[in-house]
Amino acid sequence: MLNKDYIIGLVDGEGSFYARLNKDKRRRVKVELKFSLKLRQQDKEILEQLKSFFGCGNIYIQRDKRKNHETCYRFEVNHRKDIFSKIIPFFETNPPLIESRKRDFEIFKQIADSLQQETVDLEKIQTLKDKMHWARSIRENRTLSGEPVTN
Numbered sequence: 761m762l763n764k765d766y767i768i769g770l771v772d773g774e775g776s777f778y779a780r781l782n783k784d785k786r787r788r789v790k791v792e793l794k795f796s797l798k799l800r801q802q803d804k805e806i807l808e809q810l811k812s813f814f815g816c817g818n819i820y821i822q823r824d825k826r827k828n829h830e831t832c833y834r835f836e837v838n839h840r841k842d843i844f845s846k847i848i849p850f851f852e853t854n855p856p857l858i859e860s861r862k863r864d865f866e867i868f869k870q871i872a873d874s875l876q877q878e879t880v881d882l883e884k885i886q887t888l889k890d891k892m893h894w895a896r897s898i899r900e901n902r903t904l905s906g907e908p909v910t911n
């Protein structure tokens with residue numbers, strides 16, 4: 761069975777905290793939260809143990825037809841109830857060690873907290889989301905180097 765230190769290491773290396781603003785058919789904006797971790801197919805058992813540890817989530821196959829890439833599996837938690845009751849409390853108590861992952865979790869948590877407010881500020885959520893992941897560093901590096909920012 762996995763322990764918390766092993767899980768923190770997995771998340772530091774292969775995990776992701778993600779937020780998405782998605783318009784539905786009625787043009788209403790829905791904010792989706794997702795915690796995921798992807799591993800090669802031979803490590804699928806680890807994802808099954810992770811699912812058991814958290815008591816939630818699903819495992820999906822992720823095929824990649826690019827040269828030198830293998831079939832992978834992804835553990836994913838995207839139900840808000842599970843995010844609020846299991847994922848966030850675990851990582852509040854056991855934060856990621858890598859600074860970029862820790863920062864993404866903190867922003868993820870801020871977005872989640874915003875969703876629990878009486879009035880949801882979508883502009884604030886979008887601004888927070890834009891600070892997550894590698895996209896932020898690419899934009900900053902392009903800005904610093906004088907390259908045009910296209911994303």
